[in-house]
Amino acid sequence: MTDLKIPRDREDDYAPEPIQARQQHIRSHTGSALEHTSSYSLDPGTLAGNVESFFGVAQVPMGVAGPLLVNGEHAQGEFLVPLATTEGTLVASYNRGMKLCREAGGVTTTILDDRMQRAPVFSFGSAREMRDFKDWLDAHFEQVAAAAEETTSSGKLVDIQTFSVAKMLYTRFNFTTGDAAGQNMTGKATFAACAWIKQNYPAELHFLLEGQFATDKKTSVVNMLHTRGKRVVAEITLPSALVEKHMNVSTEKLFNARMRGQLGSMMSVTNNNGLHSANGITAMFIATGQDVANVAESSALYGFSELLPNGDYYASVTLPSLIVATYGGGTGLATQRECLEMLGCYGAGGVRKLTEIIAATVMAGELSLGSAVVAEEWVQAHDDLGRNRG
Incomplete structure (x- = not known):
């Protein structure tokens, strides 16, 4: 029987020798050249507490969207947002939504609650x-x-x-x-x-110690009602003329589609009556060193919209269980720290600012995709920019 025991060093498992031993072990037993995964610029000595049996990196392409204009209590001004993804059209879609929001005066963000629990x-x-x-x-x-x-x-x-x-x-x-x-x-x-x-x-x-009532890394109603991480609202009022100019839809059609989506969400018993909050949250989580498994809770969303008497469109998203950090975990690693520094959020005092930027990003993405579906541009966008290309 082939010996597949993974090489380790009890004294310093992040030194060059054990890393190279693991790489050679993988090459010998799998035939993979590890040409790209074994190439990295980060210091393996910084990875203790983040990963075990380190042998290389997974390189995820990153795009930048923005500027995103945020009128928050902690995030104020324009931001360039890093999004790590392999989904074509994603960055373009968020960028389009951010442009609309910026011309409408920006996204207003408000943190309502902050709590993490063990149960x-x-x-x-x-x-x-x-x-x-x-x-x-x-x-x-x-x-x-x-x-x-x-x-x-x-x-x-x-x-x-x-x-x-x-x-x-x-x-x-x-x-x-x-x-x-x-x-x-x-x-x-x-x-x-x-x-x-x-x-x-x-x-x-x-x-x-844990009766599974904190529902760690699982979707749950209890966390949506009682908060896990940050509870944050992003909201904006869009002039009807601006929506038609940038999104090629009327606010009335946008609102009618929203009402039909509400019913579909209710029928499917989802944790989310929005469209794709997990897309932007996951892309930002990977870029900024968050625990990506927390997308299970963090992507929960309450969406609310109103068609105002003058035809303008009020939209809001409430993220009731957004779990983010700017200190500890993966946030201090090389590329993740750079992305947090792009946003001015790295280190102590940055977590509420990051919370508001993520919420505003989700708002932009919801508006962009919702408009694309109504304007029947969704499939064409994937044909032009995404993986639908044959």
Whole structure:
């Protein structure tokens, strides 16, 4: 039997020798030349904590869209937006939407909530024991919060939501996490809190650190209603003449299409009554070093539109669970840091600015694709620019 054990170095697995050993191991056993994946400009020594058994890189092409005009509380002015994607027409579509939004005066963005959670479940012998514990937990919140916050310099326990069923109490420990996304931070802090609870609660209890009620990296109604990450709104009012000029549709047709899409979204029971929020979010996540699996929650969207009495068009998107960071994770890696620096968002104090830029980007993309579908330009655009080319 062929030995496929991957070469590793217990002392320094990011040194040139173990990396080259893995590359040769892959070449020998697969026949792949690794001509491109083994070529990179980043320093492998910076990758500890980001990837194991490193052997190379995946190069994703990036395009730039903009300028995007944002009227936010943290992001103000025009931005050039990096989008990492292999989907033809994507950058062009977002660019078109950004042009429309800029001429209409820009996208207004507002962050409404900020929380990251871990969700322990506590188990008891009966429902009455569970009810007694809930009352005790409410009365001891300050001590629980103090125990949690001993593990972090930037995390703060905001509240503990409780949801009772049978003889179990499902909880959501909600934290603010500064400029980090915070999943690991909240896990460590919540475990410390639960340890304090178990030590100090005067009766028997059992807990699991995660009862799958935080729905980490999964779409869920609970996160859409109660927030995971940032809850942010992007909104704009578009003059009817401007929509017809740039999008070749009337605002009335755009609104009618929106109403039909609402019904289709309801029938399909989706997490999103928009069109393609995952496209822009994923492209920005890859470019800026976010945890791309968080697109599962982050792409959730509530879209709302109005056809105003004068024919103008009000549009908004609410992203209820946008999980982003400008510190920690992959944000400090070479290319990802450069993209965050393009946006003026790298490091401490940048996460709310990045949140607003992403929300405004999603708004531009929704308007562009929605108009293309109504104007029957969607398929032609993919024929001209995308992978439909035969």
